Amino acid sequence: MGHKGFIYGGTLCASILALIAANLFLGSVDIPAQDVARILTGGEAERETWRYIVWESRFPQCMTALLCGAALSASGLMLQTVFNNPLADSSILGISSGASLGVALVMLVGGGTITAGAFTLSGFITVILGAFVGAACVLGIILFLSSLIKNAVMLLIAGIMIGYIASSLISLLNFFATAEGVHSYTIWGLGNFGGVSLEQLPAFSAMIAAGLLIAVLLIKPLNALLLGPRYAENLGINIRRVRNLLLAATGLLTAVTTSFCGPVSFIGLAVPHIARLMLGTSNHNLLMPVTLLAGSAIALLCNVICILPGGAGVIPLNAVTPILGAPVIIYVIVNQRKIQYFN
Amino acid sequence: MEQHATIIEGKRLGIGYRNGKSITTVHKGLDFRLRCGELTCLLGANGAGKSTLLRTLAAAQPPLDGELTLLGKPISGYSERERSRTIGVVLTDKTQTGGLTVYELVALGRQPHTGFFGRLHRTDKEIIEHALHAVGILNKARRYMAELSDGERQKAMIAKALVQECPLILLDEPTAFLDVVSRIEIMTLLHRLAAEEKKAILLSTHDIEQALVLSDRLWLLTRSNGLECGVTEDLILSNRMDTLFETQAEQIRFDLMHGVFSPTVEGRKSICLKAEDEVLRHWIQNALNRQNYFCLPPSAAQPQCPVLEAASPRNFTLTANGQTRTCHSFDELLQETASLP
Structure with missing residues (x-):
């Protein structure tokens, strides 16, 4: 890991702890800090509703942000390396749109509304399955297109087009859906880390952990893939198996986050760049763990910003992530000649 | 390994592409061998099938026909990991390694030897340093790949192939895009590495001038004559070089005196x-x-x-x-x- 790794790792862990605290202590309902502390340590609060808010709303939301941030960033990093394209991520390549389409199909064919949070366990598994199939289909198409389209920018544009197709299919589905369904889809599309209930949290965490585990186990082949597939193959990497595993991991992570939190943009795209710029390396040994930590920190920060208005309401997540993410990407594009990993 | 031991041998080898049921044969009946300690240059016009041959030798695509044996064993009998320890390649592919240090890039070549997480042990580090020294970029080890000149990048890729500790190294046009100084430097380096590190090195090139000077053996690949192998001077003095650009035979000829191709003189x-x-x-x-x-x-x-x-x-x-x-x-x-x- 080295000196730099410990400094950044330590700093990020400290900021994550601080941001977790901010997420637990701040919210639309004003709860005194000592009460929050008492509730978290298992004590009694002045009002029962406060206990409910902290444990049933703030805690799962905070954990969801933590896990989603890591999940989105890890899938962004894997996609950028696999497609040899620094501007790839699951929202740009249309993978989250694919997941959304899967969710929409399950929901509207099932006749319900598009929020996984409102579902029973079997419903919730169906929704995730739908999202996974949607994401995997788009990933498969992109993988196929990448063998035809050698130009990196053209592949991104093809991905954006696939995203548009998925979105218009969703609009078509919405056309036939009930007004209530359309409303809940719109709300879901704004993004929200509050979509996971305390009961769903263990299952949600387990699925994200499985995806992240695959990402961490693929660090060695990801490094070989920096050289491109033919070099990686010569280094003894089974390209097909590694690609399939990466496809499964990004598909799972995108599907789970998208079905619960909506299509969250920019975190997956920007965080790997933030990590690379900080560390000054493309070596996944260090880049992968720091990307996971930075993703968690940034998602928690976004969530804090969302709940800042307090009693006045909650800012939609997808209104915040581009403001943090897009400038990073513009910075990277403008300075690409100076940034080592682009050359 | 014994000097001049055969590393790879092809007998009546057919190369080409299999796509479902359709088979495109690029060459058939190729006979060749590469010996340890020798630098061999593969020469041929564009479209002669140099890349197909190199890909077949690197086991990136299977032969269509005939036998291909690596260290006396059929190449199809090698596992991916065994192969990655036997054949090292340097390609012209675009990489995204600008953000790696030279040391990290060369260390990737240890992947066939390291464990699941790719941790480097002391022997790995010694091998990496030896390779960096052998190609002459030890002083650049901590620099980013992005900061290197094209020639230095190519040396780093050669060092990557060296640390794989393969008896056979294949290079696809390693001197393309390099200026003349770097071209001579890379060719001299490869010639020295073949002899000192006891490697069998095969490279495809269009740089005939350098190939004739430094190559121990030449492979001439043409559509009509297939593959002709031999010591450089044997091939030149039996006028084999003129067959290389058969379709343009009217316009160019090989100057035996100076070892270069030049336009045919119209002596009016x-x-x-x-x-x-x-x-x-x-x-x-x-x-x-x-x-x-x-x-x-x-x-x-x-x-x-x-x-x-x-x-x-x-x-x-x-x-x-x-x-x-x-x-x-x-x-x-x-x-x-x-x-x-």
Whole structure:
């Protein structure tokens, strides 16, 4: 890991702890800090509703942000390396749109509304399955297109087009859906880390952990893939198996986050760049763990910003992530000649 | 490993592409072997099938026919991991390694030898440092790949192939895009590595000039003659080089004296050339060939053809149609020869 790794790792862990605290202590309902502390340590609060808010709303939301941030960033990093394209991520390549389409199909064919949070366990598994199939289909198409389209920018544009197709299919589905369904889809599309209930949290965490585990186990082949597939193959990497595993991991992570939190943009795209710029390396040994930590920190920060208005309401997540993410990407594009990993 | 032991051997090898049921044969009946400690250059026109042959040797695509044995064992019997420890490649592929240090890049070559997480042990680090030293970029080890010149990047990729500890190294046009200094440097390096590190090194190249100087053996690949292998000088002096660009045989010829391909001279006019030394004769011929003169030695010249006597690059005497003129530079000489009928 080295000196730099410990400094950044330590700093990020400290900021994550601080941001977790901010997420637990701040919210639309004003709860005194000592009460929050008492509730978290298992004590009694002045009002029962406060206990409910902290444990049933703030805690799962905070954990969801933590896990989603890591999940989105890890899938962004894997996609950028696999497609040899620094501007790839699951929202740009249309993978989250694919997941959304899967969710929409399950929901509207099932006749319900598009929020996984409102579902029973079997419903919730169906929704995730739908999202996974949607994401995997788009990933498969992109993988196929990448063998035809050698130009990196053209592949991104093809991905954006696939995203548009998925979105218009969703609009078509919405056309036939009930007004209530359309409303809940719109709300879901704004993004929200509050979509996971305390009961769903263990299952949600387990699925994200499985995806992240695959990402961490693929660090060695990801490094070989920096050289491109033919070099990686010569280094003894089974390209097909590694690609399939990466496809499964990004598909799972995108599907789970998208079905619960909506299509969250920019975190997956920007965080790997933030990590690379900080560390000054493309070596996944260090880049992968720091990307996971930075993703968690940034998602928690976004969530804090969302709940800042307090009693006045909650800012939609997808209104915040581009403001943090897009400038990073513009910075990277403008300075690409100076940034080592682009050359 | 014993010097000149055979590393890879092909017998009646057929190469090409299999796409479902359709088979595109690029070559068939290729016979060859590569020996340890030797540098071999693969020469051929564009489209002759050099890349297909290299890909087949690297086991990136299966042969269509015949036998391909690596260290005495059929190549199909190797596992991915065994193969990655036996064949190292340097390709022309675009990589995204600018954000890695030279050391990290070279360390990737240890992947076939390291464990699941790719941790480097002390022996790995020693091997990496040895390779960095062998290619001469040890002082750049902590620099980013992005900061290196094209020639240095190529050296780093060669070091990556070295740390794989493979007896066979294949390089696809390693000197393309390099300036002449780097080209000579890379070729000299490869020649030295083959001998010192006891590797069998095969590289495809268009840089015939360097190949003829430093290559122990040549492989000439052509559509019609297939693969011809031999020691460089044997092939040159049996006029095999002229077969290399068979389709353009009208326009270019191989200059046996200087080891280069040059345009065929259209000798519409003749001149009798008497030069003081070989260098002077060569450059006078070079200049007069551009004016479509055919230079003849005094013994072969017709009595009426113009005579050029060159004592030095500053002193030419041209005798034509009974008149004698003296020129003091190539500039003056060429003006005179251009005005001759």
